[in-house]
Amino acid sequence: MTQHPIAANGRGYLAIPGPSVMPDAVLQAMHRPSPNIYDGELLEMTATLIPDLKRVARTNGKCAIYIGNGHAAWEASLSNVLSEGDRVLAPITGLFGHGWADMARGLGVEVDVLDFGKQSPMDMARITQALKEDTGHQIKAVLAVHVDTSSSIRNDFAALRRAIDDAGHPALLMADCIASLGCDQFEMDEWGVDVMVAACQKGLMVPAGVSFVFFNEKAEAVRNAMPRVSRYWDWVPRGAPEQLWQYFNGTAPTHHLFGLRAALDIIHDESMEKVWARHAVLARAIWAACDAWGQVGALQMNVAEVKDRSNAVTSLSLASPDGTRLREWVEANIGLTLGIGLGMGEEGERSSDGFFRFGHMGHVNGQMIMGLLGGVETGLTALNIEHGTGALEAAAAVIAKG
Numbered sequence: 001m002t003q004h005p006i007a008a009n010g011r012g013y014l015a016i017p018g019p020s021v022m023p024d025a026v027l028q029a030m031h032r033p034s035p036n037i038y039d040g041e042l043l044e045m046t047a048t049l050i051p052d053l054k055r056v057a058r059t060n061g062k063c064a065i066y067i068g069n070g071h072a073a074w075e076a077s078l079s080n081v082l083s084e085g086d087r088v089l090a091p092i093t094g095l096f097g098h099g100w101a102d103m104a105r106g107l108g109v110e111v112d113v114l115d116f117g118k119q120s121p122m123d124m125a126r127i128t129q130a131l132k133e134d135t136g137h138q139i140k141a142v143l144a145v146h147v148d149t150s151s152s153i154r155n156d157f158a159a160l161r162r163a164i165d166d167a168g169h170p171a172l173l174m175a176d177c178i179a180s181l182g183c184d185q186f187e188m189d190e191w192g193v194d195v196m197v198a199a200c201q202k203g204l205m206v207p208a209g210v211s212f213v214f215f216n217e218k219a220e221a222v223r224n225a226m227p228r229v230s231r232y233w234d235w236v237p238r239g240a241p242e243q244l245w246q247y248f249n250g251t252a253p254t255h256h257l258f259g260l261r262a263a264l265d266i267i268h269d270e271s272m273e274k275v276w277a278r279h280a281v282l283a284r285a286i287w288a289a290c291d292a293w294g295q296v297g298a299l300q301m302n303v304a305e306v307k308d309r310s311n312a313v314t315s316l317s318l319a320s321p322d323g324t325r326l327r328e329w330v331e332a333n334i335g336l337t338l339g340i341g342l343g344m345g346e347e348g349e350r351s352s353d354g355f356f357r358f359g360h361m362g363h364v365n366g367q368m369i370m371g372l373l374g375g376v377e378t379g380l381t382a383l384n385i386e387h388g389t390g391a392l393e394a395a396a397a398v399i400a401k402g
Helices: 024-030 041-057 070-081 095-106 124-133 157-166 217-224 235-239 254-270 272-293 322-334 350-354 366-382 391-401
Strands: 013-015 062-067 087-092 110-115 139-145 172-176 195-199 210-215 313-317 336-340 355-359
Touching: 013 355, 013 366, 024 254, 041 062, 041 210, 041 254, 062 070, 062 235, 070 095, 070 172, 070 195, 070 210, 070 217, 087 095, 087 124, 095 110, 095 139, 095 172, 110 124, 124 139, 124 157, 139 157, 157 172, 172 217, 210 217, 210 235, 210 254, 217 235, 254 272, 272 313, 272 366, 272 391, 322 336, 322 350, 322 355, 322 366, 336 366, 350 355, 366 391
Parallel strands: 013 336, 087 110, 087 139, 139 172, 172 195
Antiparallel strands: 062 210, 195 210, 313 355, 336 355
16 A cells, blocks of 8 residues: 655645646636637637737737747747847846757857856846947847746846847847746836747646747838748738638647636736736745745855846755755655756756755745745755744735735
8 A cells, every 4th residue: 555645645736937836717718628620719719819918918019829838939939030140149147048049049040148147137238238349230139038937037128128229239129038927027018128938837827838929010020021931930920810720820729728718817807917916925925934944054045136036936045955855855745846946056966956946926825825835844844954933924924914
């Protein structure tokens, strides 16, 4: 007979930074037979998704939907505005900035990297200087991640837009909001972002498999001047479809769309402003607990400055291998799954076992966050990992204040 830890049974809690917890309404919307893909309900519903997605992105531009993960959106966005031999600037603050840059290299694009490390946001003065030095305007785009899920750094895109403008440079501003959309405030049009990529499995609370590229008129003009774009990645028919299949260049991801419709209803019933405020309060509660734990022992948050932290994900560390020990203990013993320390330790070194992450994105509320923190406190205690006291009280005070 299989032996189970005494407190492990019951509903588990997936507290990783994506895929996020899915609302029951999303799961129920997807639990249905396949629909007619040529007429009727699916056709009518799909048309309603675009304006509601644009409301989340805060844009009056266009939106293209792709059947694929965030990496698919990376390649789709690049393929519509860059050709082999073009050049881009990539200011990087974590693993996923490197990933998008490498995707560009795979398409034959030359990448100028400004690496700001794993604990600091972008230095706008360095970006302005790099663009000023490009007197021939060979750099066609700036590829930047709003929130890097690995480091949990949030970058200031309004400031990044100003940095590009201060250089008098015409490069497109392209944003990766895969981890931040629907969690951290993002204003595509107000902040002057030309292209933005996102995916469905984080703040949008739908199973992984669908991604999005939002683009404005400036980016559209660049696309229209391209000598060639792959039929599949081309955003022109997806952004202005005449028939249902053109949204997806083929068969629709039917059940994802039903789930997405339910998720967008949840978001807009709450309102974007209240969604952002909820994430901000819950993030502050987590940080208050981490500050208390960190008063004694090795636990610390990766990002020191509050203004540079994401409200969707928190990257932390303990002395190696205690990060991995903690993750394994809470998953096996109390049904709590924490995120791995992705891309934080040096490759091949045991130091990576010190890192872990909390995901607090999408369908989360106060009692879930208190449960997460209580679970971590339990794990620290069970493993005799040194930590400060008063963490749960500090978090409760933040949530109580609102």
